[in-house]
Amino acid sequence: MSEPFLNISEVSKTYDTYRAVDRVSLKIPKGKIYGLLGPNGAGKTSIIRMITGITAPDEGKIFFNGQLLDPSHARFTGYMPEERGLYKKMKVKEQLVYLLSLKGMHPKEAASAADTWLQRLGLADWANHKTTDLSKGMQQKVQFIVTVAHTPQLLILDEPFSGLDPINARLIEQEILLLKDQGTTIIFSTHRLEQVEELCDYIALINKGKVLIENDIRTVRKQFQKDLYKIVFTGDSAWWATLDVGTVNEITEKHVMIQLNPGFSGNDLMGRLANSPLAILSFELHLPRLTDIFIELVSNA
């Protein structure tokens, strides 16, 4: 990995006696989607609050694009907290202009950025309505605009899809991918691991304030793969009992899960299958789900 966009080095944060973040080091590469994953209370929000400069670490350092993090970086960061918040009685556009001005945009720039985004997300007609008049989904979109309209270099989205219906979730997902293509570094924080599995390039699994694992998602999966193969077939399932290179882990009428025995490879298994009386419909290496990896890591800890 080249120089990370965000480098979190040995960072700790303690509230009273509770150690919310414990010597956490993370390297978040530029222009990738990075999943900060873990159950509720793992310390994700505490880490994010330090990245956004809302709080400062007790120990350790954070480097933003090579520079030690300081308040001036706030304008290059977009943060969507898990608990969404807008001024209910303010008009949509007025609100956008205000919140974008706080990010250092000139009011005129902010107004035109707001117009562009409202148009893009289909909210142009709502610009002069009070926020409270909008549906929950529309408010979520406004929240998203607040987060991205100042073209941040770093985007931090806490539970980005919670509260969105499938259509809006899809729309936001596409916008996020577009921002990624434009070079934006994106951090997803969520406890719903399966939801972001497909989107993340890199992941860090966090539990009880500590990093369990951090890497490229494919590497992580490979690391945790168990030489488990899923085979879909037709024919007499009794044959599986005669297999010598692996043992049956799970079997139904249509598919079987085979765990390779030590000393054998996938090729050995394929050779045996070629000579079997069964018709093989599909053959694949079973990659572990993040949830499985997480559970394994936690139970081993």
Add this chain to the structure above:
Amino acid sequence: MNITWIILKREYLNIVKNKTFLISTFLVPLGFAAIFLIQILSAAFVEKESYKVFIRASDVPQIASRLKPGEMLTFEQTDLPEDSLRARVARSTNELFLTISETILDKKSGTAVVVGSKNPSQQAISELKKQLNQAVREYKNEQAGITDTQLAAVEFDLEIKTRKVKEDGAEVQTNVAIATGIGYAVCFLMYMLMGIYGSVLMQGVIEEKSNRIVEVIVSSVKPFDLLLGKVLAIASVGITQFLLWMVLSLTVMTAMAPFMTSVDPQTMAQPGMAPEVDENMVLTIMEEIQQFDWTVLWFFPIYFLGGFFLYGSLLAAAGSAVDNIQDAQQFTFPVTIPMILPLLFVLNIIQNPNGVFAITASLIPFFSPMAMLVRMSLTDVPWYEITLSIAILVASFLGCIWLAARIYRTGILMYGKKPSFKEVFRWVKYRQ
């Protein structure tokens, strides 16, 4: 553009454009004007009443014969028996039956009983009392052989006028009663403005926290900048309102001036007030109000700002510690107590504005905004006391803002359980 300025502008416009602000700004002075006007009008249009008072001829005629008829009361001595007189006045609305006890002639005080179908008005009773006292005095003077000439020679009516003398020798006429009234008014106005705007600030903080916008904002700006912007905005709203009140009051006063001079103060004074009161009282009040040392008003905004920064920042800290307004009470209680105290001891200051108590109160920062203004409206406070009082106030509100900011930056991010005082004070020591 400066961040605090952007926040200030939004918060300021948010309140100033609100209907509540417009209504309170324009209705309060109009309300005062209306109350004043209603009093003048009601005084001018009091209906004239008159009674015929029956006295039995056998009932202390020495006195009864001396009663002089006037616009309101006429007297008639009659031989009718008591029972039929009672029956007669019971059927009438403008006839009364008066009995006077004999003892009135040789005692220092006495009683008379007046019977009617309903209680006569206060003015009628005052008039009757005046007539009776006059008659008894005349009778007693005659008995003692004192002539009217002698009486006129010893008659004496003393009035005390108070004057303030300035260092340059200029004299200003003052009136203690009016200064007291103004003192009370200033004290109450200060309490009202500090209380209202303090709670507006606190509600704003709670609102931002409970609708979660605060986390979005503090990811862009420092919590201190947000707090500062809010405090300055609401302080500006308070000053705006005060200035508008002054301008409006002045406008209303000017508009009403021709009307007021057209009302004869004698007519105004007569029916509404007891006859013993100086009939020129209303005129005096008007003169006195004009002569009141209004420079004290220049200090009003200064003390309002000081008091608001002090109390407002503490209330904002209280607001940041809780999730909703109901939970805030635990924290606002100890803050509002010192705000209310001056209203309770303002009389002590009015009675002796240069006493040790008054001077002490006007130096203690929690009381000085109200206490010092009361003193200033009553007496000439030495400049060094004002300077010291303001200096202490400024130092204290800076301390309060520092403390509040430290509680605020942690409090706004804390949700869930209502914190205890102990926890809140621990936040002060937190590193960010």
